[in-house]
């Protein structure tokens with residue numbers, strides 16, 4: 001064969017081969033690998049599955065979702081604990097009445113909600129603030145009858161008002177302002193955000209992440225007594241930290257102490273389980289991802305099971321602060337430390353003498369503590385009352401509670417469980433945010449948003465935005481040409497394709 005004929009033949013073969021590769025790559029489903037099966041990972045799977053249908057229709061390019069979970073269960077920080085024959089929320093517990101994603105998931109999955117705790121004999125309105133030596137404030141129990149409830153509510157309102165005055169109303173206004181801004185994330189025509197800063201600025205929430213809660217509340221005209229007492233006990237309970245957390249984390253924390261709070265009956269983890277189930281994602285339990293390598297047009301994920309997965313998109317849905325995943329090329333994140341919270345569950349009876357009371361005295365169902373050096377716990381609350389002297393309690397603390405202390409705190413203790421949670425970021429202002437996009441290709445990080453606030457709902461809101469970001473970038477690359485070529489070529493200017 002003449003040399004020119006051989007060259008022509010080889011060129012034609014190469015062209016043919018490249019067109020085969022091109023068309024097969026185009027008809028391949030978009031394989032999206034999600035690391036973490038908490039609410040961030042599961043809701044991202046849900047939104048990708050749901051929004052993906054409309055993004056790529058009518059010749060819908062299917063999305064294939066793989067979820068990797070290092071534990072043997074889904075839900076992450078939404079988990080239950082069994083103690084004394086009953087099951088309780090051990091991590092993320094309360095949801096706000098305006099947590100619309102969580103509400104939608106609950107109804108989509110036909111789950112039931114629970115609000116009041118009256119059935120368990122627990123009095124939600126009965127609390128005391130303990131400074132290590134005495135109760136600086138105590139409300140009264142509401143009782144069972146309608147009349148006693150009304151009287152107690154009135155009494156407690158007057159008690160709070162006498163101590164904190166109009167500052168209480170200013171506090172409510174502050175929380176309301178944050179909530180109204182946050183509600184913008186449910187607006188239909190909102191943009192897709194490529195960074196946390198952009199997302200927060202758009203809703204008018206960014207400035208709240210740059211100053212402390214104390215500074216924000218001082219400016220809002222709250223008395224220093226309210227800030228150092230009621231506000232402080234709330235941030236200690238919700239984030240294990242004091243009022244030096246950011247104004248946004250603080251406002252979110254205060255919103256979590258209002259009325260109408262709810263949980264999923266039987267455990268919030270069912271949100272993650274149901275969402276994953278609904279998306280037909282392939283779930284890999286007990287499979288920890290140890291490395292993620294960018295190979296140009298795909299990522300290689302390697303797991304502790306010594307498996308290797310090739311994924312077009314890699315989505316990190318877990319905080320990277322204490323998780324060791326080896327990224328190649330390496331990713332650089334702003335330093336963020338984790339606030340550990342110890343949740344200790346005890347079935348028994350709290351000792352009134354620990355609080356300087358006579359053995360027959362009653363202790364409020366929630367004892368919340370002030371920011372006093374050496375105070376060993378943030379709160380003790382009753383989860384269930386079996387009888388007057390047999391209850392299940394939950395204690396939050398920043399450090400483990402020793403057996404010795406538990407023996408002083410409880411006069412009776414039949415069962416104890418302690419969980420050490422890498423719970424939420426340790427909030428430091430001005431907050432600096434990690435990127436949603438860890439590289440210029442398709443490596444994403446939902447939990448960058450946790451530096452703004454860490455809740456079940458904020459994880460879902462961030463997950464929805466990241467899902468839309470992924471789909472908008474995938475769809476814009478699919479429109480222009482070969483996916484493999486485009487994935488590297490899509491720059492930040494192309495990101496605002498709304499779905």
Ligand SMILES: Cc1cc2nc3c(=O)[nH]c(=O)nc-3n(C[C@H](O)[C@H](O)[C@H](O)COP(=O)(O)OP(=O)(O)OC[C@H]3O[C@@H](n4cnc5c(N)ncnc54)[C@H](O)[C@@H]3O)c2cc1C
Pocket residue numbers: 035036037038039040041068069070071074075076077078090091092093094095287288289290317318319323324325341343421422423424447454455456457459
């Ligand atoms: C004690 C406590 C109380 C709380 N109270 C509330 C509350 O009342 N209301 C509220 O809204 N929020 C609350 N929160 C916060 C809320 O639970 C979290 O913000 C939310 O659940 C975070 O979800 P996530 O999916 O982002 O992360 P996670 O739930 O942490 O999920 C990450 C998942 O990734 C897995 N994982 C990690 N690394 C790897 C790897 N390399 N490979 C595979 N899998 C991996 C983990 O095992 C985990 O399952 C609380 C949290 C704690 C700890």
